[in-house]
Amino acid sequence: MSAKGEVLLQAQAVAKHFGGVKALRDVSLTIRRGEVYGLIGPNGAGKTTFFNCMTGLYVPDGGSFIFDGAPLKADAPDQVADRGIARTFQNIRLFGNMTALDNVMVGRHVRTQAGIFGAIFRGRAARAEEAAIRRRAEELLHYVGVEDRADDLAKNLSYGDQRRLEIARALATEPKLLCLDEPAAGMNGTETEALRLLIDGIRADGVTILLIEHDVKLVMGLCDRVAVLDYGALLIEDVPSIVQHDPRVIEAYIGVAA
């Protein structure tokens, strides 16, 4: 087990543009083990683009990510998962036509072995592995609190439950770093509070969390450190109490007085 406070993820001058739009301008930031790290910024500031570059969905145009002591290969989502990064999506992306349990079981893939021949010939090892996957998936459903919907199709779950299911699916990959893209979006006060407790619990279990969120109260309450993006550039990276009162941040969010 690695020490708390040591660097887990280092983004170095990550750049990404879409045509003429510079979505990320040389963003560098550092996430330490065991912390909840908030990434905030106005709409279109590049937060999700940053996530997508990190998780291999986009290939960055410049810069690199060092994760857990070694560079992350661009454009290889399954290897990103293997290295220990998992994420949820701003617009929920569950496997809608699979059951809640199946969704989580898919997440176990990255940590299990049996291949095509195991699947076809169903040796003892393959069967034992599948049983273990199922058990762990059930535990995770219980952990996020949607165990009573296990056999329902994911698309039929309530919005809040879908968000929780996505978190369970991400946790199934046993991530070192869990990236949550606006997990509280569209949630009411009660749901947000339940989410806060869940995130707190996940941190207590030793998972580092990167949180993109609009709910400033949630971010300031949960995060150990916060980074602010604006027009694709990093404005500041510090503890919430300082970030909150930084004039550049206030300007980015509210606009400067003329």
Next chain:
Amino acid sequence: MDIFLQQVINGLVQGAIYAMVALGYTMVYGIMGLINFAHGEVVMIGTLVTITVVTFLLKAGFPVWLAGGMGIVAAASVCMVLGWSLERVAYRPLRGAPRLTPLITAIGMSIVLQNLAMMIWGRNYMTFPSLIEKTQFEIGGAAFTNVQVLIVLVAGLSMGGLLLLVYRTKLGMAMRATAQNPGVAGLMGVNANRVISSAFVIGSVLGALAGVMVGVYYEIAHYQMGFMLGLKAFTAAVLGGIGNLAGAMAGGILLGLIEALGAGYIGDLTGGFLGSHYQDIFAFVVLIFVLMFRPSGLFGEKTGDRA
């Protein structure tokens, strides 16, 4: 003799074969949105490999059951390698290319394989060695053979096995997840390349079995036999809702029945103007009607991004 019952039996057998081949189309389509037009040729090669191996072994004095068994294993192995290589060589480099490009490549591969088969096995019709002593049964005025029973039985078992694989195993789960969202499946650690290769390999094994069935049933084979069979199976897959496993099975059986009944009654319907050799018409009439009135097929969901 009762024509209706007779044609239902014939249709079921033909339909079981269509269904086996249709599964190969539908699995690949469901996962990567590609119509692998070379799949019919994989089936054809399965048949021809069986002929070669079985004929050779019989000549060498092997007992029929052993020669037949080894023929099936050989066909399955060759088709597995073939399906896997097709994806590796022809389709993987085109991942992310516009949809038309791999489609044209698929047609190209179909032609390449046909010509390859022609070079290896020649242009002549080949006789499939007799593996099973045919016995005829009768039920309600309709005749059927043990070969027909065996075909339906093996097809049923294979399809049941496939469903178990897809719905009960980890690999099947990875396949379903990749079909629904390859990007997210990747983030869950699913290796898309492996899933796609598996779909080709499994589809090809089913195709090889179908190839053996065709050989045993019609007792004749030819390097062009895969083309029409592939087209019909593709029709069956579309009829059931392409990308949908149960759809491919139902579509195959249904198409077999439509064809057989159509062939049985076309003479009566047209007053003797068209004979049963026009039976191929029905598959394509069905295809046109499905595309016109229910393009997503019987079991298909609304296709937005996959059509």
